[in-house]
Amino acid sequence: MKRDTHLVVFLLLIIxxxxxxxxxxxxxxxxxxxxxDVNVHGLNLTQALATYSEGIVRQSSLLLLGLxxxxxxxxxxxxxxQRLSALVNRQQPLMPQLSGITIYDNQGRWLMSSNxxxxxxxxxxxxxxxxxxRDDPSREIFIGPPIQSxxxxxxxxxxxxxxxxxxxxxxxxxxxTLGIENFLRLFGKIDVGQEGAIGLSYTDxxxxxxxxxxEQDMGRNFSKSPIYAKYLVDRSVGxxxxxxxLDGVERLYAFRKSDKLPLITTVALGKREALTAWRMExxxxxxxxxxxxxxxxxxxxxxILDIRRRTKVEGQLRGTQEQLLSSNRQLxxxxxxxxxxxxANRRYFDVTLAREARRAxxxxxxxxxxxxxxDYFKLFNDSKGHVAGDxxxxxxxxxxxxxxxxxxxxxxxxxxxxxxxxxxxxxxxGAQVVAQLILRRLKQESIxxxxxxxxxxxxxxxIAAAAGSRLxxxxxxxxxxxxxxxxxxxxxxxxxxxxxxx
Numbered sequence: 200m201k202r203d204t205h206l207v208v209f210l211l212l213i214i215x216x217x218x219x220x221x222x223x224x225x226x227x228x229x230x231x232x233x234x235x236d237v238n239v240h241g242l243n244l245t246q247a248l249a250t251y252s253e254g255i256v257r258q259s260s261l262l263l264l265g266l267x268x269x270x271x272x273x274x275x276x277x278x279x280x281q282r283l284s285a286l287v288n289r290q291q292p293l294m295p296q297l298s299g300i301t302i303y304d305n306q307g308r309w310l311m312s313s314n315x316x317x318x319x320x321x322x323x324x325x326x327x328x329x330x331x332x333r334d335d336p337s338r339e340i341f342i343g344p345p346i347q348s349x350x351x352x353x354x355x356x357x358x359x360x361x362x363x364x365x366x367x368x369x370x371x372x373x374x375x376t377l378g379i380e381n382f383l384r385l386f387g388k389i390d391v392g393q394e395g396a397i398g399l400s401y402t403d404x405x406x407x408x409x410x411x412x413x414e415q416d417m418g419r420n421f422s423k424s425p426i427y428a429k430y431l432v433d434r435s436v437g438x439x440x441x442x443x444x445l446d447g448v449e450r451l452y453a454f455r456k457s458d459k460l461p462l463i464t465t466v467a468l469g470k471r472e473a474l475t476a477w478r479m480e481x482x483x484x485x486x487x488x489x490x491x492x493x494x495x496x497x498x499x500x501x502x503i504l505d506i507r508r509r510t511k512v513e514g515q516l517r518g519t520q521e522q523l524l525s526s527n528r529q530l531x532x533x534x535x536x537x538x539x540x541x542x543a544n545r546r547y548f549d550v551t552l553a554r555e556a557r558r559a560x561x562x563x564x565x566x567x568x569x570x571x572x573x574d575y576f577k578l579f580n581d582s583k584g585h586v587a588g589d590x591x592x593x594x595x596x597x598x599x600x601x602x603x604x605x606x607x608x609x610x611x612x613x614x615x616x617x618x619x620x621x622x623x624x625x626x627x628x629g630a631q632v633v634a635q636l637i638l639r640r641l642k643q644e645s646i647x648x649x650x651x652x653x654x655x656x657x658x659x660x661x662i663a664a665a666a667g668s669r670l671x672x673x674x675x676x677x678x679x680x681x682x683x684x685x686x687x688x689x690x691x692x693x694x695x696x697x698x699x700x701x
Contacts, residue, residue, distance in 0.1 A: 203506050211499040215492055222488045226481045233477040234451065238438040241453025241466045244389060244397075245436075249455050249464040252399055255296050256460055259358040259375040260340045262290060266300070266373045267362040275304065275362075275371065280311045287313045298348075298355050298378035303329060304371045332361035332372045342461065344405050345379060345417045354379045354417055356407050379408050379417075394448050394469025402461040440470065537612040539589055540596035548611035548619055552677075555623045556670045567630035567664040569620035570680040571599065571637070574657045574692040576616035578650035591656055592616060594646055602636045619680075627664045627697050634660045634695040659687040660695035 266283060273279045280302065287300050299314030307324025309317045323329050328343040343357035359374035391397060391410075399408040404421045424441075435456040442449045450467035457463070535547035543551070552568070559566040573579070573595055580588040596618065600610050603620055613619040622630055637660065646656035661684025665676050679698040686696035 204503055207499055207502055214495055218488055222484055226484055230477050237451050237468055237473045244466040245453050245455035245464045249457055253457055253460055256358055263360040263373050267360050270362045275310055284311050296377050298376040301374050305369050328357045328359040328374055329372050333369055345407055392469050392472040394472050396467045398465040400463045540593050540612050542596050543609055543611035551609050552621055556673045560667055560670055563667045564624050565626045565664055565666040567622040567625040568676055568680045570661040570684045571618040571658050572684055573616040574659055575651045579648050582650045598640050598644055599637055602633055602640055630662045634662055657693035659692045661687055662695055662697040
């Protein structure tokens with residue numbers, strides 16, 4: 200039964216390990232799928248936001264192109280500036296992200312501002328976009344870093360163009376300012392969670408806009424950050440997982456470079472938040488699997504207890520069975536033994552003699568039988584009493600047993616003071632040797648018997664032997680041994696006589 204218990208434990212371990220392994224694999228695979236879904240979602244958002252940003256810049260570029268053409272064709276005199284101001288006031292409502300349009304001369308002085316009166320002595324020759332256009336003859340737009348307006352302290356992004364005079368020389372700059380707050384209005388409608396962030400950067404790593412807005416981030420350069428150095432330099436689109444250098448939050452980043460503009464759109468989702476649903480699913484799976492493992496363990500434990508109970512009961516049954524068999528053997532021995540002498544009884548003698556006779560008939564071997572009678576035993580009993588007579592029987596039986604040494608031989612109490620010896624594979628000569636030994640040993644024992652002419656206990660022995668078919672009928676062998684016994688007594692007792700059937 201220990202084997203059954205070990206088998207149950209082994210099966211429980213296999214089931215438990217398999218279920219736990221399958222759950223771990225499922226949870227990890229689910230986590231990978233969740234991260235992949237977040238990455239795909241982030242890339243989709245970057246595509247939408249990049250399109251949005253490019254659209255604003257393109258609209259601004261078209262507006263600037265129209266204003267530059269008018270300035271270069273009509274000039275930048277007061278009347279022309281007044282007409283341009285009216286034109287801008289009509290077009291500005293079409294772009295809600297537009298904070299204002301400003302025209303500067305070649306010295307950086309303000310010629311026009313669409314959203315506020317021109318401050319006295321206002322000059323922007325120190326601004327990056329003005330310096331860029333003054334020093335670079337390119338007619339392409341320039342997207343400047345975020346700056347803080349000197350008039351209202353608003354953070355803005357500039358999109359600007361250079362315009363030239365009739366000689367082709369630098370005449371000034373037209374700049375569109377995009378309020379970062381207005382620019383981020385769409386960004387704020389996108390749910391990126393409490394730890395998420397959306398960013399718009401220049402390709403050199405300069406941050407142009409970030410949602411949620413943090414003033415300390417304006418104008419920061421991230422060209423030295425791990426994500427920029429590892430991914431944004433050589434790739435136009437991709438995903439990554441990094442801990443932000445701004446706030447220390449681990450995020451899943453999706454980024455996309457614009458094909459036409461030097462802009463990078465980034466969507467970052469908090470990894471912890473992104474995996475919230477997965478953690479709930481993993482926790483639920485763990486609870487369910489733990490319950491199943493507990494139920495399996497409980498069932499297994501009950502099964503083991505049942506096996507142990509059955510083992511105990513079977514052990515008790517085996518013990519009872521062994522006791523019963525032992526008792527049966529003892530009863531059988533008692534049934535086959537003479538209670539007084541301890542020799543085989545008459546029943547055992549009859550069974551053994553029949554069995555050995557059949558064997559001798561099969562094998563053609565010889566079977567010898569000794570019939571032994573204690574001489575003058577009635578006189579011994581009458582003179583010494585039955586207790587002494589019982590002792591005499593026990594002593595003679597012990598002597599006979601000592602003289603019969605082969606395991607196959609059997610000494611039995613035939614009845615009263617008469618005993619018998621069955622000797623398989625023995626002829627007359629062999630039986631005579633044993634009979635002579637019995638007589639000699641009894642003489643040495645010298646059990647007193649005053650009523651006997653010898654003064655001691657003696658026996659008379661009748662010997663008969665037969666082989667093969669001469670043993671049929673078996674009763675003839677017993678009768679022959681009895682006749683020989685009577686002959687020994689007739690000859691004076693304390694001797695043996697033989698009778699042969701063949």
